[in-house]
Amino acid sequence: MDKIGSYEFMAEPFHCDFSGRLFMGHMGNHMLNAADFHSSARGFGMKYLMTIKRSWVLSRLAIEMEEMPAQYTKFNVETWVESAMRFFTNRNFRVVGADENGNEKIYGYGRSVWAMIDTDTRQPTDIFSIDDGAIKNWIVDDKECPIEKGGRVKMSDTAEFVSAIETHYNDVDINGHINSVKYIEHVLDLWSIDWYKEHRLKRFEIAYVAEAHEGDKLSFYREQTGEGEYCVRIVRSDGTETCRSKLLFV
Template identity: 25%
Template sequence: MKSYPGESTFIVRSGEIDYRGRATLPALVSYMQEAAWANTRDLGISMYDLLERGLTWVLQRMRVEMFRYPGHNDNITIETWASGRERVFLHRDFRIYNEERELLGQATSVWLVMDVVKRQLVSVPDFIIAVEVVPGSEPLPFAKGKLPQLQEAQQAQQMPIRWHDIDLNRHVTNTRYLQWALDTLPLQVLEQKQLRQIDIIFKAESMLGDTVVSAAAAADDSGHAYLHKLTSQESGKELVQAKTVWELES
C-alpha cells in the first residue's frame, strides 16, 4: 500500500489562545498530532492499530516554524504526510494553512515505535514498512543533528506530574513538555516577543508522580534564542532538550 497525504480542519477555540487572541504553539502542535493520527488511521497504522499489537508511536523530535499565528475562531487546515524513513526513524511533515490557503507554518517530525510493555524502542515492524512512503509534497529538511547544550540555567521551575499530564501511552504528553519549556522563560519574553521557531527533542519518558525540572537560558547575546532542558528530579535523567527562536512583536 502507498501512503498518501491527509488534510484535517480545525477551529481555534477560546481555551487555545493567548492574551493576544492567537493560537498557542502547544495547541497547534496538538492539532498537528491529531492530523497525523487521522492520516495514519486511514493508512491502517494509527496508534490504535499499533496498540492491538502491543506497540505504540512515540514522538522523538519536532521542528516547527511559524510565519503567522491563527486567531480565535479561525478555520485552519493542516496537511500532513509521511516524508521518509531512515532505519528506525519515520519522518512526517506538516503544513498549516488558513482559509485563504495562506501558509501559516510548517513542521517536520521524527517518530519511533515502542513496545508498550517493555517500554523499549523496537525495529519498525513489517506492517508499517509495507506502507510505501510517497511524499505528497516536497519534504522539509529532516530534523537531525545535535542541539547546543544548556550549560547554566538562568530560569528554572519544578513541575509535579499530575493525572491530566498523562496521555494514552501512560506517560507525560508531548505538548505538556512543550508548555513547561515555554512557561519557564521570563515574562518579558512571553509578553513582548512571538515564538517563530522551535526544535525539540524528546529523550526519555516520565510518569505520574515524578517531578520535572524545566530550565532555560539565553542561547547567545541576541536576546532572540533560548535553550531549554527538562530533567527528572527523581532520577536526574534528561527528558527533553529544545531551542526556541523569538521575534519582537510587531
C-alpha cells in the first residue's frame, strides 16, 4: 500500500456557495475524510481507535487555495503523514484535479496537526503505543507541501465583539464536542455575501484550544491584523477560549 493516499470527491451543488464553487468548510470536511480513509486503511483510524477508547482530535488546520473546485467538478484529495511525535502528528494534503485539456491542476494544499486522546480522560495519549508505533512506517518526509504551517494566531485584547451563537445537535460530532468544521462555518459567517462577492478567501487556519459542547454559547471576536488579514477568537459560555482562526482574503 502506498504511503500517500488519494481519494476522489466531487463538488456537489448543494456543497457550493452562491458563486458555484465549493464552500471552504466542505473542503475542510473532505480533507478530514481523506485523513480518516488513509489512517483507517493503514490500521490507525478512528474505527479501530474507538474500540480501545482512543480517538484522533484535530489540533490545527491550515488550508490555502488558489481556486475552489466548481460545482460538479471531480477532484482528488491526496494526504500523507509528514511526521509523528509522541503526542502529535503532522498530516498534509494536496487538492488536485484536471483542467479542460486533461493536464494536472492543483487547487491548493492543507496542513494539519492531530493529537490522540484517551476518550475517558480526554487527555493526550502516546501515539506510538498503537501497534508498536506502526505510524512511523507511513511517514513521508520528502513530498512537498509549499504552504506555511499554521502558526500562533496573535490577537490583542481590543478585538471587536461581532456576534454570539447557541450550539445545538447539528454542531456536535462523534467525540461529543463541537465539530471542527462547524467552527470554520461559523467563522466564515462573520462576513456577508456582499463581502464574498468582492473578496476571495485564499487561506484559512484554525487552532483548537479547548472543547465546547452542545448548549455552550460561543462568542466571536474579530480583529484586522493586516491587508485582507483577519483574526478571530471564539470564547465559550464560561469565558474559556475554544479556538483562534486567521483568514486571508484577496
